[in-house]
Amino acid sequence: MLRRLAGRNNLFTLETRDHIVNKQVKGQSEGSGSGFAISGKLILTNAHVVADNSFATVQRHGSSERYKCSVTAVGHECDLALLSVEDQAFWEQPSPLKPLELGDIPQLQDDVIVLGYPTGGTNLCVTQGVVSRVGMTPYAHVGTNLLAVQIDAAINPGNSGGPALKDGKVVGVAFQDMENAENVGYIIPVPIICHFLEEVEREGCYRGVSGLGVRCQPLENPAARRALGMQHGQTGVLVVSVLPLAPAASKLLPGDVLLSFDGTPVANDGTILFRRRERISFDHLVTLKVPGDPARVTVLRGGEVMKVVVHPRPLPSLVPRHLYEQRPSYYIFGGLVFTPLTQPYLREWGEEGEGDSSWETKCPQNLYHLAMNAEAQEEGEQVIILSQVLADDDNFGYGRLENLQLLEVDGVRVKSMRHLVQLLGDSICSRGGATASGQSQGSADDSWQAAMAQSGQQQPWWRQARRQHGGEHQQQCLEEEELRRGRQETQQAEQPEQQQQQQQGPEQPQRRRQQQQQERGKQQQAQGQQQQQPWPGLGGQRFVRFVLERNQVIILDRLEAEQALSRILHTHRIPARCSEELSSEAGRTEAAAAGRDAAALAA
Numbered sequence: 001m002l003r004r005l006a007g008r009n010n011l012f013t014l015e016t017r018d019h020i021v022n023k024q025v026k027g028q029s030e031g032s033g034s035g036f037a038i039s040g041k042l043i044l045t046n047a048h049v050v051a052d053n054s055f056a057t058v059q060r061h062g063s064s065e066r067y068k069c070s071v072t073a074v075g076h077e078c079d080l081a082l083l084s085v086e087d088q089a090f091w092e093q094p095s096p097l098k099p100l101e102l103g104d105i106p107q108l109q110d111d112v113i114v115l116g117y118p119t120g121g122t123n124l125c126v127t128q129g130v131v132s133r134v135g136m137t138p139y140a141h142v143g144t145n146l147l148a149v150q151i152d153a154a155i156n157p158g159n160s161g162g163p164a165l166k167d168g169k170v171v172g173v174a175f176q177d178m179e180n181a182e183n184v185g186y187i188i189p190v191p192i193i194c195h196f197l198e199e200v201e202r203e204g205c206y207r208g209v210s211g212l213g214v215r216c217q218p219l220e221n222p223a224a225r226r227a228l229g230m231q232h233g234q235t236g237v238l239v240v241s242v243l244p245l246a247p248a249a250s251k252l253l254p255g256d257v258l259l260s261f262d263g264t265p266v267a268n269d270g271t272i273l274f275r276r277r278e279r280i281s282f283d284h285l286v287t288l289k290v291p292g293d294p295a296r297v298t299v300l301r302g303g304e305v306m307k308v309v310v311h312p313r314p315l316p317s318l319v320p321r322h323l324y325e326q327r328p329s330y331y332i333f334g335g336l337v338f339t340p341l342t343q344p345y346l347r348e349w350g351e352e353g354e355g356d357s358s359w360e361t362k363c364p365q366n367l368y369h370l371a372m373n374a375e376a377q378e379e380g381e382q383v384i385i386l387s388q389v390l391a392d393d394d395n396f397g398y399g400r401l402e403n404l405q406l407l408e409v410d411g412v413r414v415k416s417m418r419h420l421v422q423l424l425g426d427s428i429c430s431r432g433g434a435t436a437s438g439q440s441q442g443s444a445d446d447s448w449q450a451a452m453a454q455s456g457q458q459q460p461w462w463r464q465a466r467r468q469h470g471g472e473h474q475q476q477c478l479e480e481e482e483l484r485r486g487r488q489e490t491q492q493a494e495q496p497e498q499q500q501q502q503q504q505g506p507e508q509p510q511r512r513r514q515q516q517q518q519e520r521g522k523q524q525q526a527q528g529q530q531q532q533q534p535w536p537g538l539g540g541q542r543f544v545r546f547v548l549e550r551n552q553v554i555i556l557d558r559l560e561a562e563q564a565l566s567r568i569l570h571t572h573r574i575p576a577r578c579s580e581e582l583s584s585e586a587g588r589t590e591a592a593a594a595g596r597d598a599a600a601l602a603a
Contacts, residue, residue, distance in 0.1 A: 028054065034116035034162035035083065036170070037099045041091055043069065043083040044193070045161030046175050047076045048141040050083070051324045058085060061124050063094065075206035076324055077314075079141040079175050079188065080196045103169030105189050106131045106149065108278075114153050114174050114185070116162030129153025129185070134274070136281050137186060140176045142321050143343075144209055147284050148186045150178075155185030179357075195288055202290070208314030210289045213246020214239050216258060219268045228257055229303035235259070236300065237270045237282075244377050245316050248297075251308045257300035261285050286312055318376040319343060319383055329417055333424055334561030335390040335568050336398075336546070336554065338406060340417050341383040343371055364403040366549065382416040386548060390572050394560045401552055408547040424544065 033049030035058070043058065050056055050071050057066040067090040072082040091097050106112055110131045118125050129151035137148035151164070155177040164172040164187045172187030199206050216237040219225050228238070236259040239252050252258075259265065261282055264272050271279040289295055291313040298307050320342045330339040339345065346367060350359030360368060370383055388402040389395050406414050409423045544561075546554040568574075 032117060032119075032158055033160045034158065034174070036115075036161075036163045037097050038102075038197075039099045041084070042072065043085070044173065045081050045083060046141070046173065047074050047079045047081045047324075048175075049161050050074065050081050051076065051141075056083070058083065058090065060090065060097065065089075065093075073200040073204075073206055074325075075196050075199075075208075076142050076322055077139075077144045077209045078146060078192050078196050078206070079139050080173065080193065080206075082197075082200060100163060100165075101169050102190050102193065103166060103171045105134060105191065106166050106171045107275075108132070108134070110166060112151055112153070112171060112187075113165045114151070114155070114159065114162060114187070115165065116159035116174060118156035118158035120156075125159075127153045129183075134189070134278065134280070136284060144321075145283065146192055146209065146287055147189055147280065149189050151185050151187060152183050153185050154183050155187075159185075191288060195290075199290060207291050209287050210291050210312035211246075211315045212248045212252070212286055212310060212312055213243040213315050214248055214252055214258075215241045216270060218270050219257065225268070228255075228300065230257060230300060234300065235268045236266050237268070239299075243315065243375055245379065247313050248310045251310045252297070252299065253301065255301070258297065259300055259305070260298040262295050262297075316376050316379065318374050318381060319371040330387065331417065331420060332390070332565065332568065332574070333544075334556045334564060335392040335395040336556070337387045337390060338384055338417075338420060339387045341367055341370060341385050341405070346371060366405070367403055370405065378415070380416055380418075384414050384417060384420055386546075386554075390568050390574075392564055392568050392571070394556065394564045395554075398554050401548065401554065404548040404550065404552060406546060406548055408545075410545055 031049070033045055035043045035045035035049070038044050051074075053071070056069050056071070058069045059066045067085050067087045069083045069085045072084045074081040085091070108131055112129055112131060114127045114129065116125055117123075131149060131151055133150040135148070135150075136145050137150070138145050139148070149164075149172050155174050159174045160176075162174045163170045164174055170190070170193075172189050173193065174185060174187050176186050178184040178186070196206060217240050219228070219230070219236060219238050224238070225234075230236070234257075236257040239254055239256040239258055241254055242249050242252055261272075262285060264282070264285060266272060266282045267279070270281055272282045272285065274280045274284075286295070289312045292311055294309050294311055296307060297310055298305065300306075320340075323342055323344050328339065328342070328345070330337055332338075346363040347359045349362040350357070367385065374383060384406045386401060386404050386406055389398050391399055406420070408414065409420065412423055414420050414423065542558060544556055544558050546556075548554065
């Protein structure tokens with residue numbers, strides 16, 4: 001039996017009713033699970049049994065002693081974990097603990113015995129069931145789709161991590177049941193277990209489930225197969241799209257027909273022959289590949305059969321599926337709370353329990369569609385959202401804005417949380433006389449500004465805003481005057497040219513039209529650059545503009561937001577801490593540039 005004390009470490013969580021900040025750390029909770037010994041003096045159990053644990057102990061069957069254990073490796077995607085116990089008394093007393101051997105995938109209608117410590121007692125519980133199905137199943141812990149074995153034995157809380165035995169050998173690890181069904185449980189089969197153990201032994205950790213990064217569509221329609229040039233007897237699936245950061249991005253193309261994977265033919269419905277009269281999705285072969293190992297893929301492209309080599313690996317996720325062993329990060333600026341979008345954030349709208357799916361309909365649907373459909377376009381990209389607005393005088397009028405994606409800051413697209421900190425930090429540090437579009441044109445105020453700078457006094461913000469707005473207006477008038485003069489000169493030049501065109505033939509008008517089109521293109525390009533300049537009247541770098549989805553805009557005074565930070569944190573009882581991410585050498589430089597009291601970043 002394995003017992004744990006778990007603290008979510010969520011310094012920043014959500015209450016599902018009014019979606020406000022929960023300012024206090026969640027209390028510790030105690031849970032229990034099962035496990036069994038394997039070779040190497042290790043204990044195999046489920047990842048969700050030890051997830052976010054702060055202290056864990058193990059207890060042998062028939063013993064009253066508990067021993068402290070530590071997590072050696074964890075794979076949340078496959079819901080498996082390895083534990084180690086340093087105290088040798090655990091392995092030797094009252095008798096030497098023998099490891100269990102791994103078997104094979106059980107056949108349909110085979111009898112299996114599940115051992116564990118379910119809720120309702122402290123003694124070992126033995127249940128018996130029959131294998132009813134083998135196929136790809138979503139793992140409730142994270143949501144990955146992997147091979148699983150369905151049995152008709154109940155898997156109750158506490159059974160997780162226990163072995164499923166057949167003829168004295170392990171054929172699976174109990175890990176979940178079926179929602180709204182009785183006496184239906186699932187066990188993790190031996191191929192998934194072996195893949196996890198081999199990855200840990202080879203790399204020292206589990207790197208995740210490999211993938212190709214392509215979306216495929218069945219080719220069960222005969223007309224579709226003929227249109228793609230497939231011959232009689234050829235089967236496969238259509239590659240619909242390839243993710244930008246996928247390992248197959250430079251190998252496979254949309255419109256390819258994937259015929260086989262590592263020499264195994266793929267049927268028109270996307271399945272492969274698993275065992276006699278049993279078929280499963282060809283994704284099973286991809287998930288068993290060690291990240292980085294080559295895979296031979298046969299495709300049909302333009303009627304020609306081609307063989308390519310790809311290297312499947314874990315795919316980057318724009319919206320992370322889990323944050324286990326991590327603290328959620330947030331950034332507060334003027335009472336605006338920004339945080340990366342994650343699935344755990346959306347799950348706060350659901351009920352407690354891993355099998356609950358009510359969050360999918362209760363959470364904000366704009367964020368749900370982003371989490372399910374958005375794709376990362378570059379490494380390290382994140383979806384940053386405005387979680388909520390902590391009420392204060394400086395952000396008055398914006399309290400209704402919450403759970404909206406942040407698109408831009410002062411016209412710059414936000415790529416990640418670190419990028420947001422850099423944008424606000426750089427803008428705060430450079431809020432002096434320079435404006436967002438560079439130094440303004442010379443005027444009578446230049447001497448006054450220089451005198452103020454020499455005297456050590458700061459120029460009033462209203463004077464800066466008026467000066468900048470006036471400079472921009474003057475520059476705009478000069479540009480309009482130049483355009484007007486250019487049109488007049490063009491009209492004057494066209495009059496003698498029109499007389500020459502009548503004498504030189506029809507080629508000159510055509511050439512003239514081409515020149516006019518080029519001039520129009522230059523004018524449109526100049527107008528586009530002019531529209532991309534900062535909004536007039538924002539006072540240069542005195543103010544900051546946030547652009548959210550649904551055409552929502554927030555404008556705040558930078559200086560007031562900086563000064564109001566400590567007041568907001570105190571009023572709403574939020575801890576102001578530096579994140580571990582920004583404690584690195586690069587992070588220290590960015591934090592110093594951003595200013596010590598510019599914002600509160602916690603992770």
